[in-house]
Amino acid sequence: MIGLAALWAVFEVGYYGLYVWFVGRLQHVISRAAVRRRLEQVSGGVLLLLGIRMAVEG
Template structure:
């Protein structure tokens, strides 16, 4: 958990995106800083509402996904998808 949290805070992409994306939605004449803070809070709440069910689902399927047979099958499927995408790219180029 802590490693993911530190990685997330050390990654400037989300901040750069917010600084470049959110200001266009500040109404003309509105106070910029409070409006951007409100947008940030709304964004955080929406993220929380989106990720909580995903976290719950991941916890439920964790046991299944840790089985070696399932991991091997997922590796085979993802490998086949990558080979297929590579072939498609080679054919179209």
């Protein structure tokens, strides 16, 4: 179990390390106003749809 936990920890550190590196490389693209506005629109739409789904189910 300890070996599996250590393997999982190494996997997670590697995954998040690659994620941080990738976002850092795309920082100049992500920081543009048009891209940020589009990302906010998409995330807002997803949250709105999830809220509607929860209202319909519950």
